[in-house]
Amino acid sequence: xxxxxxxxxxxxxxxxxxxxxxxxxxxxxxxxxxxxxxxxxxxxxxxxxxxxxxxxxxxxxxxxxxxxxxxxxxxxxxxxxxxxxxxxxxxxxxxxxxxxxxxxxxxxxxxxxxxxxxxxxxxxxxxxxxxxxxxxxxxxxxxxxxxxxxxxxxxxxxxxxxxxxxxxxxxxxxxxxxxxxxxxxxxxxxxxxxxxxxxxxxxxxxxxxxxxxxxxxxxxxxxxxxxxxxxxxxxxxxxxxxxxxxxxxxxxxxxxxxxxxxxxxxxxxxxxxxxxxxxxxxxxxxxxxxxxxxxxxxxxxxxxxxxxxxxxxxxxxxxxxxxxxxxxxxxxxxxxxxx
Amino acid sequence: xxxxxxxxxxxxxxxxxxxxxxxxxxxxxxxxxxxxxxxxxxxxxxxxxxxxxxxxxxxxxxxxxxxxxxxxxxxxxxxxxxxxxxxxxxxxxxxxxxxxxxxxxxxxxxxxxxxxxxxxxxxxxxxxxxxxxxxxxxxxxxxxxxxxxxxxxxxxxxxxxxxxxxxxxxxxxxxxxxxxxxxxxxxxxxxxxxxxxxxxxxxxxxxxxxxxxxxxxxxxxxxxxxxxxxxxxxxxxxxxxxxxxxxxxxxxxxxxxxxxxxxxxxxxxxxxxxxxxxxxxxxxxxxxxxxxxxxxxxxxxxxxxxxxxxxxxxxxxxxxxxxxxxxxxxxxxxxxxxx
Numbered sequence: 001x002x003x004x005x006x007x008x009x010x011x012x013x014x015x016x017x018x019x020x021x022x023x024x025x026x027x028x029x030x031x032x033x034x035x036x037x038x039x040x041x042x043x044x045x046x047x048x049x050x051x052x053x054x055x056x057x058x059x060x061x062x063x064x065x066x067x068x069x070x071x072x073x074x075x076x077x078x079x080x081x082x083x084x085x086x087x088x089x090x091x092x093x094x095x096x097x098x099x100x101x102x103x104x105x106x107x108x109x110x111x112x113x114x115x116x117x118x119x120x121x122x123x124x125x126x127x128x129x130x131x132x133x134x135x136x137x138x139x140x141x142x143x144x145x146x147x148x149x150x151x152x153x154x155x156x157x158x159x160x161x162x163x164x165x166x167x168x169x170x171x172x173x174x175x176x177x178x179x180x181x182x183x184x185x186x187x188x189x190x191x192x193x194x195x196x197x198x199x200x201x202x203x204x205x206x207x208x209x210x211x212x213x214x215x216x217x218x219x220x221x222x223x224x225x226x227x228x229x230x231x232x233x234x235x236x237x238x239x240x241x242x243x244x245x246x247x248x249x250x251x252x253x254x255x256x257x258x259x260x261x262x263x264x265x266x267x268x269x270x271x272x273x274x275x276x277x278x279x280x281x282x283x284x285x286x287x288x289x290x291x292x293x294x295x296x297x298x299x300x301x302x303x304x305x306x307x308x309x310x311x312x313x314x315x316x317x318x319x320x321x322x323x324x325x326x327x328x329x330x331x332x333x334x335x336x337x338x339x
Numbered sequence: 340x341x342x343x344x345x346x347x348x349x350x351x352x353x354x355x356x357x358x359x360x361x362x363x364x365x366x367x368x369x370x371x372x373x374x375x376x377x378x379x380x381x382x383x384x385x386x387x388x389x390x391x392x393x394x395x396x397x398x399x400x401x402x403x404x405x406x407x408x409x410x411x412x413x414x415x416x417x418x419x420x421x422x423x424x425x426x427x428x429x430x431x432x433x434x435x436x437x438x439x440x441x442x443x444x445x446x447x448x449x450x451x452x453x454x455x456x457x458x459x460x461x462x463x464x465x466x467x468x469x470x471x472x473x474x475x476x477x478x479x480x481x482x483x484x485x486x487x488x489x490x491x492x493x494x495x496x497x498x499x500x501x502x503x504x505x506x507x508x509x510x511x512x513x514x515x516x517x518x519x520x521x522x523x524x525x526x527x528x529x530x531x532x533x534x535x536x537x538x539x540x541x542x543x544x545x546x547x548x549x550x551x552x553x554x555x556x557x558x559x560x561x562x563x564x565x566x567x568x569x570x571x572x573x574x575x576x577x578x579x580x581x582x583x584x585x586x587x588x589x590x591x592x593x594x595x596x597x598x599x600x601x602x603x604x605x606x607x608x609x610x611x612x613x614x615x616x617x618x619x620x621x622x623x624x625x626x627x628x629x630x631x632x633x634x635x636x637x638x639x640x641x642x643x644x645x646x647x648x649x650x651x652x653x654x655x656x657x658x659x660x661x662x663x664x665x666x667x668x669x670x671x672x673x674x675x676x677x678x
Contacts, residue, residue, distance in 0.1 A: 046480070048453060063402075063434065063455060071420040072413070080419075081410040084437060088448075093434045093455060095402065098423060109427075114387060116402060116432060141385070226623065255624055262626075284565065285594055287601075287626040 004045045013037055060316075063093050064308060065113035065121040069101045069150070074280040075297045076124070079148070082301020083122060090309055092119070101127040107134045120144035120308045125152060127192055144311040144321070148304040150192055158307040159325045160300050164194050167293045167330040168201025169208075171275045172247050174291075174332060176209045178339045180245030180273055184217045186232050186257065188224050188249045195249065198277065202247055217241065221253055229256015237264055244272055251276035251283045251292055258286055258337060273338040288336035300328050343384045352376055399655075402432050403647060404452035404460040408440045408489070413619040414636045415463070418487070421640020422461060429648055431458070440466040446473045459483035459647045464491060466531055483650040483660070487643040489531055497646040498664045499639050503533050506632045506669040507540025508547075510614045511586050513630075513671060515548045517678045519584030519612055523556045525571050525596065527563050527588045534588065537616065541586055556580065560592055568595015576603055583611055590615035590622045590631055597625055597676060612677040627675035639667050 010020040015034065023030045023038035041047075066083050068076045084094050095118065097109040106126045113121055120143060123135065132155050139145050139157055148160040175183050185202040188195040199218070206213050219235055221228040229252060236243055236257070248254035254276030258268055266272055268288055276283060276292040283290035303326050311321045349359040354373065362369045362377035380386075405422050407415045423433050434457065436448040445465045452460055459482060462474065471494050478484050478496055487499040514522050524541040527534040538557070545552050558574055560567040568591060575582055575596070587593035593615030597607055605611055607627055615622060615631040622629035642665050650660045 061455075071423070072416045074411070077411045077416045080435070081437065084410070084435060088436065088451075093436070093451060095432045096419070096423060096435050097427065097432070098420065112427075112432060116400075259624065259626070281565075282621050282624050285598065285621050285625060287598070 004047045006047070009038060009041050009045065009047060012041060061117045061119055062091055063095060063116065063118050064305075065110075065116075065118040066094050066096045067099055067106060067109050067113075067121065067123045068096070069099050069124060069126055071096070071098050074282070075149075075278050075295060078297025079124070079301040079304075082298040082303075083305045084301075085298075086302040086305035086309075090305075092305075092309070099126040103129040103131070110134055110138060114138065114143070118143075119312055120146070122146050122148060122304050122308060124148050125150040125192075127189065130191070142315070144308055144315065146304050146308045146311070148300055150194065152193070156323060158311065158321070158323045160304045160307065160328060161325060162295055162300070162328050162330050164197035165201040165204070167277070167295075168198040168247065169205045170201075170332055171277065171293050172202045172205035173209070174334070174338065175245035175247060175273055175275060176205065176211070178273060180339075182217065182241060182243050183211075183245040183247065184219060184236060184241075184243045186219045186221055186229070186246060186248040186253050188221055188253075190220075198249055217243065221249065224250050224252055226252050226256040226259075229253040229258075230260040231256075233257045233260035233264070237261070237266075246272060246274045248274065248276050251278045251280040251290060254290055254292070254337075255282060255286055258288075258290065269337050269339045275338055279333055283333075283335065286337070291335045291338040292333050294331050294333050296328055296330070303328060343386045345386070348377060348380050348384065348386060351380060400456045400458055401430055402434060402455065402457050403644075404448075404455075404457040405433050405435045406438055406445060406448050406452075406460065406462045407435070408438050408463060408465055410435070410437050413621070414488075414617050414634060417636025418463070418640040418643075421637040421642075422644045423640075424637075425641040425644035425648075429644075431644075431648070438465040442468040442470070449473055449477060453477065453482070457482075458651055459485070461485050461487060461643050461647060463487050464489040464531075466528065469530070481654070483647055483654065485643050485647045485650070487639055489533065491532070495662060497650065497660070497662045499643045499646065499667065500664060501634055501639070501667050501669050503536035504540040504543070506616070506634075507537040507586065508544045509540075509671055510616065510632050511541045511544035512548070513673070513677065514584035514586060514612055514614060515544065515550070517612060519678075521556065521580060521582050522550075522584040522586065523558060523575060523580075523582045525558045525560055525568070525585060525587040525592050527560055527592075529559075537588055556582065560588065563589050563591055565591050565595040565598075568592040568597075569599040570595075572596045572599035572603070576600070576605075585611060585613045587613065587615050590617045590619040590629060593629055593631070593676075594621055594625055597627075597629065608676050608678045614677055618672055622672075622674065625676070630674045630677040631672050633670050633672050635667055635669070642667060 006020050007017050010017045020038050023035045070076055080096055087094050099106040103126050106129055132152055135155055145157045151159045151161055187199050203213050219232045221232050254274050258274050276290050279292045279294035283292045314321045345359050346356050349356045359377050362374045409415055419435055426433050438445040442465050445468055474494055484496045490498045490500055526538050542552050558571045560571050593613050597613050601607055615629050618631045618633040622631045653660045
């Protein structure tokens with residue numbers, strides 16, 4: 001099939017390519033007759049403006065990149081949905097990539113996206129990304145970047161976050177206020193800022209309520225899976241510390257804890273209250289249902305695109321962008337796993 | 340920032356653009372010295388080959404489109420992951436769009452993808468898509484399309500499916516073999532082929548085992564949500580039919596049924612066995628855990644990309660593609676919600 005080009009249309013009508021292009025775009029200096037002729041022929045030939053040629057001219061692809069650590073993940077699936085939804089409304093399409101929490105993949109994927117001339121990139125940093133040169137480099141080249149959820153304050157760009165420390169403080173405070181005396185925290189791996197902030201929020205709350213922070217009450221999960229929650233539950237049972245409240249780093253860990261403790265005959269919440277983090281769908285399904293911190297992924301995704309879009313608009317209008325950090329509010333969702 | 344072009348590099352070195360291009364691509368007819376000069380200058384200037392210009396030349400964008408009904412959905416998230424993973428390996432990137440089960444969105448999104456010159460499109464049809472002109476039209480234009488999961492046999496293209504009818508037969512047979520005498524089916528809305536096939540598989544199994552098919556035992560859920568499962572559970576309780584086994588269209592419905600029946604004092608599985616469909620993550624978490632049909636999303640996503648990739652390669656080599664329907668095997672996962 002021969003490619004239908006604007007030149008073919010112009011040649012057929014005996015006009016210039018520029019005139020044909022203007023006619024399609026309804027420029028005022030083109031006669032009604034020419035416009036009608038061009039449009040009719042374009043329709044007949046099923047002419048599609050070549051977006052590559054167009055993009056080449058105005059240096060805009062209207063495609064953005066989105067790099068997240070994991071796709072099959074309730075929170076990140078909500079993020080993807082939020083980004084795609086907000087982007088489509090403004091005429092942008094989204095290429096999604098999964099870093100698998102790997103710095104090497106993240107670096108490679110940024111290169112792949114640049115090769116496709118994306119207009120900007122949204123990133124939630126991989127767990128083992130501690131060197132930010134690859135991101136700083138593209139920002140320096142003038143490619144707008146917005147970070148969300150897993151961010152770094154060392155990177156100068158707009159960011160979308162929640163206040164992990166405050167949210168963790170409130171979750172722990174709820175356990176204290178409802179009568180828990182010996183409260184454990186199940187944290188994730190050491191590095192990501194979210195782990196550190198949720199741990200600090202737990203510690204703040206303990207100390208702010210006249211309790212003594214005890215390192216022995218902090219358990220570390222290798223990963224953040226359901227199975228890890230079950231594993232830590234065994235450690236908690238073996239530790240004989242009379243733990244009567246647990247604040248877990250994520251709902252998945254909390255669910256593993258809840259199911260394993262129940263299997264061991266522990267009454268939830270009568271003997272042990274459990275509170276998770278993220279408000280995954282499954283927290284409505286567990287038995288008892290899981291109290292948790294609601295982390296609004298859809299809103300975060302939409303906010304991240306909005307910041308990127310503003311920056312892209314500024315760039316087009318040659319206006320400098322002032323980087324901002326947008327904080328999306330969280331809230332406690334109290335269900336039946338807490339007293 | 341001035342754009343670094345191949346012309347700039349060529350002009351700087353006093354060679355032609357063609358020579359500069361060949362030098363970068365290591366053509367044998369270019370001298371080692373020229374290759375070294377061009378590559379060094381390109382590195383110094385941080386030259387990036389313009390993918391739009393490249394694509395314009397070889398009419399390939401190395402981007403494909405993926406349209407699914409819903410992103411925040413365990414099965415489809417697995418599909419997305421499978422597609423992106425398989426595509427990245429072959430150097431393709433994926434633009435994902437959500438149709439929200441709407442024919443109008445699906446039509447619009449196909450147009451959006453074509454404007455970006457995607458090389459091919461993967462689609463799981465929206466629930467209310469019953470007219471296939473929009474898909475046939477792009478196939479006729481020579482754009483490779485592969486359908487998966489929600490497909491139509493009326494569209495001539497490669498497809499990736501599971502055998503819903505056989506899988507539903509096996510699930511129902513399991514209930515019969517384990518002693519259930521009055522088996523209900525909770526089906527989804529009438530239209531999609533998956534609903535029809537799973538219903539027929541249920542009916543086949545009932546009739547193949549000397550039981551009488553009874554319309555009154557088939558309940559229809561408006562949507563496929565957890566809340567709908569709870570609603571249908573109330574209808575089942577009110578129907579007084581001594582139902583002792585339920586085959587539900589999806590795990591979400593099954594989970595709603597399970598939780599609501601338990602709340603009403605029904606012992607699962609002693610009084611009622613329940614079996615779902617899809618093997619969502621949550622089926623491991625319910626109490627009791629949910630027996631279900633494993634529908635392998637990751638494998639389906641990878642298979643769908645593989646078929647598209649073969650068709651794209653054939654197209655490049657001007658070899659016709661013979662359309663095939665690949666069936667991905669399912670298997671029963673027996674947990675604790677069945678006797």
